[in-house]
Amino acid sequence: MTDLVLVGRSSSHFTRTARVFALELGVTHMFRPVLDITSADPATYAGNPALKMPVLVDADGPLFGTENICRELARRSQTRSRVVFRGDVADRVVANAEEMTLHVMSTDVILVMASMVGDGRVAAPPKLRRSLESSLAYLNENLDRVLDALPADRSLSFLETALFCVLTHLPFRQVMDVASYERLTSFSEQFGMREGARRTEYRFDAQ
Numbered sequence: 001m002t003d004l005v006l007v008g009r010s011s012s013h014f015t016r017t018a019r020v021f022a023l024e025l026g027v028t029h030m031f032r033p034v035l036d037i038t039s040a041d042p043a044t045y046a047g048n049p050a051l052k053m054p055v056l057v058d059a060d061g062p063l064f065g066t067e068n069i070c071r072e073l074a075r076r077s078q079t080r081s082r083v084v085f086r087g088d089v090a091d092r093v094v095a096n097a098e099e100m101t102l103h104v105m106s107t108d109v110i111l112v113m114a115s116m117v118g119d120g121r122v123a124a125p126p127k128l129r130r131s132l133e134s135s136l137a138y139l140n141e142n143l144d145r146v147l148d149a150l151p152a153d154r155s156l157s158f159l160e161t162a163l164f165c166v167l168t169h170l171p172f173r174q175v176m177d178v179a180s181y182e183r184l185t186s187f188s189e190q191f192g193m194r195e196g197a198r199r200t201e202y203r204f205d206a207q
Helices: 013-024 066-076 092-115 126-149 158-172 182-191
Strands: 005-008 030-033 055-058 061-064
Touching (some): 005 013, 013 158, 061 066, 066 158, 126 158, 126 182, 158 182
Parallel strands (some): 005 030
Antiparallel strands (some): 005 055, 055 061
């Protein structure tokens, strides 16, 4: 048993990022799915007033936000792994890639939520999809430079984990096909061989 509980959804790329971190870093935890994503009760989201997930809960209470959770998991890990977080690398191409990855993640959520409104025919602003496509094009074009700029002795990075999770989420939720972004597709396939990735494949939690 463990006093560490991760609250989220198996269909969420933000949740998957945290779950991959926990598994790759060997941090024992329980996973508690949020079954009703339409709930407006903060208690559904382990007390998060923003009604968002994931949330990490331990004896000190809830910890909100994927990046905060990943940092806490790294602190708890006994593996002595070299973990690279956002802001650890000064190279501007890495900073831009981190920003674009988070933008793609948030845009993905907006588009998914828009598809759930009413009969699903609510059209997202054209600029939003153009922004998503342009961000992915930037990441695809600069991926090699980004990976080369990351520390060679890293065992895990927030950027690579989050990027993998959103690249696999976009087709899963039928937001868009990413196959045309060849470098990103190759990266995703390689990262997907990790144990943490294989054990967190997207699915919809049973009610």
